[in-house]
Amino acid sequence: MSRVMLKESPNAALDKTLLNKYLDLPQPEDKIQAKYIWIDGTGEGLRSKTRTVEFVPKHPSELPIWTYDGSSTYQADGANSDIYLCPVAIYNDPFRRGNNKLVLCDTYYSDMTPTKSNKRFKCNEAMEAVKDQDPWFGIEQEYTFLDFDNRPLGWPKNGFPSPQGPYYCGVGADKVIGREIVEAHYRACLYAGVKIAGTNAEVMPSQWEFQIGPCSGISGGDDLWVARFILHRVAEEYGVIVTLDPKPMDGTWNGAGAHTNFSTKAMRAENGIAEIEKAIDKLSKQHLRHIQAYDPRGGKDNERRLTGKCETSSIHDFSAGVANRNVSIRIPRGVAEEKKGYLEDRRPSSNCDPYSVCDALVRTCVLNE
Numbered sequence: 001m002s003r004v005m006l007k008e009s010p011n012a013a014l015d016k017t018l019l020n021k022y023l024d025l026p027q028p029e030d031k032i033q034a035k036y037i038w039i040d041g042t043g044e045g046l047r048s049k050t051r052t053v054e055f056v057p058k059h060p061s062e063l064p065i066w067t068y069d070g071s072s073t074y075q076a077d078g079a080n081s082d083i084y085l086c087p088v089a090i091y092n093d094p095f096r097r098g099n100n101k102l103v104l105c106d107t108y109y110s111d112m113t114p115t116k117s118n119k120r121f122k123c124n125e126a127m128e129a130v131k132d133q134d135p136w137f138g139i140e141q142e143y144t145f146l147d148f149d150n151r152p153l154g155w156p157k158n159g160f161p162s163p164q165g166p167y168y169c170g171v172g173a174d175k176v177i178g179r180e181i182v183e184a185h186y187r188a189c190l191y192a193g194v195k196i197a198g199t200n201a202e203v204m205p206s207q208w209e210f211q212i213g214p215c216s217g218i219s220g221g222d223d224l225w226v227a228r229f230i231l232h233r234v235a236e237e238y239g240v241i242v243t244l245d246p247k248p249m250d251g252t253w254n255g256a257g258a259h260t261n262f263s264t265k266a267m268r269a270e271n272g273i274a275e276i277e278k279a280i281d282k283l284s285k286q287h288l289r290h291i292q293a294y295d296p297r298g299g300k301d302n303e304r305r306l307t308g309k310c311e312t313s314s315i316h317d318f319s320a321g322v323a324n325r326n327v328s329i330r331i332p333r334g335v336a337e338e339k340k341g342y343l344e345d346r347r348p349s350s351n352c353d354p355y356s357v358c359d360a361l362v363r364t365c366v367l368n369e
Helices: 014-023 118-127 180-192 219-237 272-285 285-295 300-305 333-338 355-367
Strands: 032-037 048-054 066-068 080-091 101-108 136-146 194-202 208-218 239-242 259-264 319-323 330-331 344-347
Touching: 014 194, 014 259, 032 080, 048 066, 048 219, 080 219, 118 219, 118 355, 136 219, 180 194, 180 208, 180 219, 208 219, 208 259, 219 239, 219 333, 219 355, 259 330, 259 355, 272 285, 272 319, 272 330, 272 333, 272 344, 272 355, 285 355
Parallel strands: 032 101, 319 330
Antiparallel strands: 032 048, 066 080, 080 101, 136 208, 136 239, 136 259, 194 208, 259 344, 330 344
């Protein structure tokens, strides 16, 4: 049936079961496949390639530094094209299983300075500077499934589904599209060691969300990027496209964000609400800085999403409130009642770089930059 529905998708036409007889071949005990993953020059795209190593790595530092052709990833020209891949985090490989690994990497130019898309380097400096405050992050990643005509999966080809209302956290064949991919992604993340906290169908049909966290420090960005990679990789097997575009459909359809929940040790302590309010006051004075950090195009993507409609605040104005989803910063109802906890920054776009978001939050709220 999927081959009929996804008739333009090359991957949907392939018989996936044929691969199993090859994956079932015995793998030598002294050989594992390490898939190196990195962010390309767009700041959004993920790339990967695999190498064989002769041991099971326990720490990223044990793995060799590698290179790739940066002229093919928008990061270098052909005359000086080698970019360094430096492993920073290891995960179990849910596709090859066994001792095989996914390896998240930082990228560096030939002089070992960070590439422009390597936002992790600066973010990690900030996390190290505030590690005594133990910053926690929880990121709510929204995304949309697309067919090969770039229409949301399962939408009428010459029209639109019924208006929003029945789809959020919905159940039923007329309300939910692509649950199989969501379930596969969830289990694959758990197997990999990604700290995935949950998932739900979102407001627009064929739009979903998963949550990463709570993660301490740099691991929030690491886990989100690997979860994104796994999502694209799972959807690839189904022949479906995943878009992180913050406004995939114009009009009254909800956009997609990456709402970021943030706290420090002081915010989580008794009467931490006072620290949360201090942080919100600091954020109110740095609104432009954060808008520029919260999507890969310095705010241009979020202009389409942050309109003040469809559960968003206006991109031009800073606002905050308790249990209010039309503001920049939301204080959850439970936090207001317990007088401690965390704040939710609702401005980051779905295609944000989580390292940039977490870096900006820490530098504004903790380092007072």
